[in-house]
Amino acid sequence: MKIIETDCLVLGAGLAGSTYALRAARAGFRVELLSLGEPLQANSDWAQGGIIYDTDPDPTKLTNDIVEASDGTANPAAIAQLVREGPVAVKELLLEELQVGFDRDQAGRLDLTREGGHHERRIIHAKDATGHAIMASVVRSVDATPGITRRRNFAGVDLLTLSHNAADTHERYEPLTCFGCYALDTGTGEVVAFVAKKTVLATGGLGGIFLHSTNQPGSVGHGVAMAYRVGARLIDLEYVQFHPTVFIQPGTQPFLITEALRGEGGVLVDAQGRRFMDAVHPLGSLAPRDVVARAIKQHLTETGDNCVYLDLSALKADFIRERFPAIHAHCLAGGIDITRQPIPVVPAAHFSCGGVHADLHGRTNVRHLSAIGETACTGLHGANRLASTSLLECLVSAKSAAQADIVELKAGVTISAKPREWTSPAREVDPMLVRQDLQLVRTTMWNYAGILRSPRRLARARRILLELREDIQAFYRDCRPTRELIELRNAVQTALLVVHAASLNPVSKGCHYVVTEM
Ligand SMILES: Cc1cc2nc3c(=O)[nH]c(=O)nc-3n(C[C@H](O)[C@H](O)[C@H](O)COP(=O)(O)OP(=O)(O)OC[C@H]3O[C@@H](n4cnc5c(N)ncnc54)[C@H](O)[C@@H]3O)c2cc1C
Numbered sequence: 001m002k003i004i005e006t007d008c009l010v011l012g013a014g015l016a017g018s019t020y021a022l023r024a025a026r027a028g029f030r031v032e033l034l035s036l037g038e039p040l041q042a043n044s045d046w047a048q049g050g051i052i053y054d055t056d057p058d059p060t061k062l063t064n065d066i067v068e069a070s071d072g073t074a075n076p077a078a079i080a081q082l083v084r085e086g087p088v089a090v091k092e093l094l095l096e097e098l099q100v101g102f103d104r105d106q107a108g109r110l111d112l113t114r115e116g117g118h119h120e121r122r123i124i125h126a127k128d129a130t131g132h133a134i135m136a137s138v139v140r141s142v143d144a145t146p147g148i149t150r151r152r153n154f155a156g157v158d159l160l161t162l163s164h165n166a167a168d169t170h171e172r173y174e175p176l177t178c179f180g181c182y183a184l185d186t187g188t189g190e191v192v193a194f195v196a197k198k199t200v201l202a203t204g205g206l207g208g209i210f211l212h213s214t215n216q217p218g219s220v221g222h223g224v225a226m227a228y229r230v231g232a233r234l235i236d237l238e239y240v241q242f243h244p245t246v247f248i249q250p251g252t253q254p255f256l257i258t259e260a261l262r263g264e265g266g267v268l269v270d271a272q273g274r275r276f277m278d279a280v281h282p283l284g285s286l287a288p289r290d291v292v293a294r295a296i297k298q299h300l301t302e303t304g305d306n307c308v309y310l311d312l313s314a315l316k317a318d319f320i321r322e323r324f325p326a327i328h329a330h331c332l333a334g335g336i337d338i339t340r341q342p343i344p345v346v347p348a349a350h351f352s353c354g355g356v357h358a359d360l361h362g363r364t365n366v367r368h369l370s371a372i373g374e375t376a377c378t379g380l381h382g383a384n385r386l387a388s389t390s391l392l393e394c395l396v397s398a399k400s401a402a403q404a405d406i407v408e409l410k411a412g413v414t415i416s417a418k419p420r421e422w423t424s425p426a427r428e429v430d431p432m433l434v435r436q437d438l439q440l441v442r443t444t445m446w447n448y449a450g451i452l453r454s455p456r457r458l459a460r461a462r463r464i465l466l467e468l469r470e471d472i473q474a475f476y477r478d479c480r481p482t483r484e485l486i487e488l489r490n491a492v493q494t495a496l497l498v499v500h501a502a503s504l505n506p507v508s509k510g511c512h513y514v515v516t517e518m
Contacts, residue, residue, distance in 0.1 A: 001422045002192045006032045006149075007409055009180055009196035011156040011223065014042035015131075016373025016394035017202030018138045019093065023402035024198075025147035029409055032194055034154040034183055036218045036483065039139045040132070043204050043216050043374070044394065047131025048258040048326070049115050050123035051391040053090045059083045061120055069117040069288045069386035071510045075379025081360050082380055082389065082396055089395040090124075098137040102126050103323075114263035115387035116244075117288040123388045128258055128324040134391065155486050156222060157182045157191065159199065161230045161366065166417040176231055178369035179415045182422055186483045191422045197413040198368055198405045201227060201356055202398070205374040206240070209495045210349035211446035214243050214256040220487055221494030223375035227356040228497060233365045235377045236354025237501035238512040241385050242451050243350035244268075244292035245310055247343055249334050254348050257310060257327060259387050262286050264323070265314040268296070269342065271305050290384045290511045293347040297451045300346070309342035347451060351390060353381035353511065354501065362401025368413065370405065372397040383510025429479040434488050437472060441465065441491050449499050454515050458503045465496045 008024045010017045013035035021031045035042070054062045059080075066079050094100045102124045103111040112121035126133035142148055158164075160180040162171040180196040206221030207213035228234060245257040245268075262268070268277050268285045280295045281287035287295075296308050312320060317339035321328050324338075331338045355377040362370035371377075373394040380393055448461035469492045476489050508514050 002190065003195055003419065004032065004192060005195045006030045007196065008032070008198045008200065008405065009194045010034065010200045010202055011181060012042070012202035012204060012373070012375070013039050013142075013150070014202060014204050014373060014394065015044035015135065015138065015391055016398045017200065018142050019395055020200055020202065020372060020398040020402045021142060021148050022145055023399060024406060025145050027406045029147065029406070031148045032151060032196070033142065033148055034151045034156060036153070036155055038152060039142070039150070040135055041216055042135065043219060044391065045131050045135040046214075046216065046256070047134075047391055048128045048256060049260040050113060050125030050130045050388050051090065051094075051134070052122055052388050053087060053110065053124045054083065054122045055087055056120065056122070062122065065118055066380070066386045066389065070382030070384050073382030073509055075382065077360060078378040078380035081400070082392060085396050085400070086392045089399055090392065093395065094134060098141060100126065100133050100137050102133070113260045114286070115259035116262065116283070116286050116292065117386045118263070123260070125260065128260065128326045131391065153186045154183045155186055155483050156203070156226060157184055157481060157486055159226050159230045159369065160193065160195070160419050162417055164230060165420050167420050168417065171417050175367060176365065177367040178230065179417050180419065181226075182419070184481050184483065184486060189480065191424060191481065193419040193422065195415060195419060197409060197415055198370065200362070200401065201369065201371040201375045202373045203375050205352045206494050206498070207349040207351065209441055209445050209491050209498070210240075210450065211442040212246065212248060212254055212346070212348035214246055214254055214348050214350045218487055220491035221352070222487075222490045223371065224355055224497060225490035225493040227364065227366075227369070227371065228493060230366060232369065233357040234355065234497060235357040236379070236383070237352070237498045238505050239353035239381070239383045239510055240349055240498060241289055241351040241353055241511045242293040242347040244289055244296055244347050245343075245345040246348040247331060247334065248346055248348070252334070255330050256350070257343055257345055258324070259289075261310060261312065261324060261327070266310050266312045267314065268292070269309050269311045270299060270303065271309070273311070276308070288384060289387065290513075293451055294513055296347050307344040307346050310345050311342045312338055349450070351385055353377070353383065353385050358397070360400060361404035362397055363404065370401045372401045383512060424480045425478055427479045429475070429482055429485050431484065433475070434484045437468060438488050438491060440468060441488075441495050445495050445498070449495075449502055452513055452515055453502055454517070455503070458499055461499045462496070462503065465492055465499060468492050469496060
């Protein structure tokens with residue numbers, strides 16, 4: 001077994017992992033940066049609407065919007081950190097250093113937009129492809145930074161801890177301590193042990209465990225499942241946010257329709273053209289996401305319709321083409337000219353508000369293991385996330401975790417443990433079984449643990465997933481690991497964790513909505 005030693009091992013090269021890597025490497029530490037695929041195959045690259053850049057001297061307005069969106073549940077300390085440190089992080093990295101091409105007005109001022117749940121215009125954007133504009137610059141910077149070794153097509157399999165994978169069995173009496181990760185080189189099929197002084201989970205979200213999701217393929221909560229297996233604390237996993245407006249066509253990847261379209265005047269209507277959101281919430285179509293997603297689901301259940309529509313007739317055609325070129329082009333390719341026709345939309349799983357519990361420096365309850373970005377949960381989002389907070393959370397959490405790790409690394413971190421040898425079974429995995437099982441995880445989650453949950457549905461989901469996990473584990477023990485098999489193993493585990501968290505929480509709050517009579 002090949003062993004690679006490093007100072008920092010970062011699992012995930014989205015905005016959180018990449019910006020952590022930049023900071024650690026610039027402080028003089030060796031960084032191994034792993035991703036499932038190419039650097040731009042991350043949800044960070046797909047972000048459309050924008051990132052909050054709140055320069056209002058009064059911090060209470062943004063604070064109040066985050067609190068309101070979360071239904072009063074978000075962690076005040078995490079909000080305070082985001083509101084305090086967010087503008088600095090955006091300014092120093094995105095505006096000054098990387099000079100990301102955010103939209104500006106003729107006088108050169110940043111163009112500010114609004115999204116659901118925001119009472120102010122405070123979101124900067126690069127047309128409707130903000131994530132790509134940011135990530136393209138970040139990836140260039142990472143690739144030009146000495147000290148970072150990028151490993152594409154490496155899938156983290158299991159974290160190394162003294163209690164689980166140390167070759168010396170006496171190590172298991174030590175406190176819960178991480179010293180790296182086994183990862184599969186999906187190009188060669190070889191499992192490599194990365195031994196690291198600091199290991200960072202930045203593997204993104206878990207939307208992919210649901211049948212309909214806005215997420216990149218592979219977003220199945222890898223970090224959550226890996227953390228669970230070593231005893232890390234998980235929190236708030238029942239709070240899975242469903243984005244209300246997703247354009248779905250059979251056989252194609254669901255395509256998110258940014259809330260910024262509603263911020264600019266788009267309105268949700270039903271098949272008869274009725275503005276059904278006006279009766280639901282004072283903000284109408286711009287109500288917080290959980291409210292809109294639930295209202296759409298309810299409306300579809302009551303009417304038997306397949307979708308609702310986003311009516312853009314209040315927006316000028318030139319403005320739509322200029323401000324939302326990616327959405328315009330995508331829908332046009334799907335047969336909808338959004339300058340003339342409403343967009344058919346449904347909700348889809350989008351963002352995990354919960355995750356691996358982390359303090360405001362990314363630290364988990366496992367020594368030398370941090371979690372940042374969407375994988376982590378500091379309580380910033382509580383039961384429901386305010387739009388456009390997550391890219392900002394990536395920047396803030398990565399910076400603060402890197403700063404804390406750099407201090408510790410400078411003081412000296414010693415890892416003496418050696419990982420146990422990895423042996424892979426010789427048998428090849430049957431791809432049909434893997435595909436079918438993943439489909440079963442996704443449909444089970446969509447139908448029984450989705451937007452509207454009930455104790456009976458959750459119990460059914462649990463039974464199905466427990467049996468499935470048994471099969472998959474047997475399968476995993478018997479077969480040579482592949483990316484698909486690792487994904488399936490983590491998907492079923494994460495799904496069970498979400499169902500378990502949902503079953504334990506009878507209180508409907510934010511994105512977790514329980515109906516007892518179903
Ligand atoms: C369509 C869409 C639109 C969005 N729009 C916005 C928006 O406008 N504004 C906003 O603030 N937020 C938006 N979000 C949310 C935001 O993009 C994400 O929450 C954020 O980008 C997550 O960043 P991350 O770095 O935590 O994870 P990601 O960007 O998802 O990166 C995860 C990384 O982990 C890697 N990885 C996963 N598992 C493993 C493993 N086992 N081993 C190795 N590597 C692994 C992946 O390959 C990837 O590199 C949007 C999300 C989507 C899906």
